[in-house]
Amino acid sequence: MIVRKVQKSLHGVPTTEGAGVHLKRAFGYAEAPQFDPFLMLDDFHSSNPDEYLAGFPWHPHRGIETITYLLEGVVEHGDSMGNSGVIAAGDVQWMTAGSGIIHQEMPRESPTGTIWGFQFWANLPAAQKMIPPRYQEVKAATIPELLLAGGVTVKIIAGTLGGVRGPVTDLAIEPEMLDISLPPDTVYEHPLPRGRTAFAYLLSGEAGFDDTGEISRRETVLLFDHGGDLVRVRTKGVPVRFLFVAGDPLGEPVAWGGPIVMNTREELRVAFDEYEKGTFIKS
Ligand code: FE
Numbered sequence: 001m002i003v004r005k006v007q008k009s010l011h012g013v014p015t016t017e018g019a020g021v022h023l024k025r026a027f028g029y030a031e032a033p034q035f036d037p038f039l040m041l042d043d044f045h046s047s048n049p050d051e052y053l054a055g056f057p058w059h060p061h062r063g064i065e066t067i068t069y070l071l072e073g074v075v076e077h078g079d080s081m082g083n084s085g086v087i088a089a090g091d092v093q094w095m096t097a098g099s100g101i102i103h104q105e106m107p108r109e110s111p112t113g114t115i116w117g118f119q120f121w122a123n124l125p126a127a128q129k130m131i132p133p134r135y136q137e138v139k140a141a142t143i144p145e146l147l148l149a150g151g152v153t154v155k156i157i158a159g160t161l162g163g164v165r166g167p168v169t170d171l172a173i174e175p176e177m178l179d180i181s182l183p184p185d186t187v188y189e190h191p192l193p194r195g196r197t198a199f200a201y202l203l204s205g206e207a208g209f210d211d212t213g214e215i216s217r218r219e220t221v222l223l224f225d226h227g228g229d230l231v232r233v234r235t236k237g238v239p240v241r242f243l244f245v246a247g248d249p250l251g252e253p254v255a256w257g258g259p260i261v262m263n264t265r266e267e268l269r270v271a272f273d274e275y276e277k278g279t280f281i282k283s
Contacts, residue, residue: 002228004192005210008034012043012219018056021107022046026201026221029256034223036197036249037173039064039121039261041221043201044107047114055106060280061097062271063129063261065122067177068093068105069157069243071203073115079103080281083135087117090140092157092177094168098124098131099282100271118201118243125172125250126263132283138167150186155179159246173247181241182207182233190231190244198224198231198246205240207233 010031012024023044032039046052052073068075069092077093078084080102087093095101107115124131138157144164146154156166159176168177176198182188192198199221200209206217209224211232216222224231233240254261257268274280 001230003211003230003232004198004224004226004228005212006214006216006222007225008223009214009216010221010223012221017042018059018105019054021054021056022051024219026219027199027223031223032254032256035199036251037123037247038197038199038245039123039254039256041118041120041199041201043118043219045114045116049109052107052115053109056104057106058102058104059259060100060102060271060275061095061259062100062280063097063124063267065094065096065124065171066119067095067122068117068119069177069179070115070117072112073110073117074108075115075117076106076108077103081133085137088140090143092136092138092143092168094136094138094158094171096124096131096134096136096171098128098133100274100280101133102281120245121261122171122173122175122247123250123252123254123261126252128172129262129267130282136168142167148188151183152186152188153181173250176244176246178244179241180233180244181239182235183239184235184237186233186235188233190233192224192229192231192246194229195226195249196246197226197249198244200224200231200233201243201245203241203243205235205238207235207240207242209233
């Protein structure tokens, strides 16, 4: 078994998105080619309503999946098809935009005073960019939590571990999305088939994410190389909690225009033209 090496380690960069939501972008446009099939990861974490209440008013998506995982607070969403709902603490919304959706995502004043969540984007293969939109809404209580030897806990949102399958399924990139907590002084090994892209994002604590002895801390994203079949995480004096996300790379051309990601400039032009003309929504 060969241990994956950390190929890239990046700290979130403060930025504002939507109508003025303060967030940290762990990776995005410039780094996306290395993260294929993943495009972007944002961490929004604030106890100041002025930094998040403006939200993400009506905007389109096509050609991608947007995945929202909320740890604290409440986000209301609504879309062009008349769907609406609330994402609460611990919930996941896996939205496959496919041919197109126009939606808004609006954080509400948090009951705890703090909002903390993540959104990452996964690219769709060319053959599926124009499929009908689909939601997989996952409530916190339905996410299986696996307790492993040594006090390791793993929430399985997508993928299969220890014979337990996460609720998010039937996606081309075969995603794995786990929320993993390790106690201090632990070595955790996670199988990862060769060739799959995987990253970890630290929510709290610190740990080593390969065998180099390098220690990473919160708000860092770690991209693993493609050459091994195992990820090894080592904690010392403090516990660590991290998101672990993996998927099959697409290896296709990317034409990215804001919230729309296609394969060619022409497809992008058509998408924005249709949005302008009001013919963007296909189903
Ligand atoms: Fe959106």
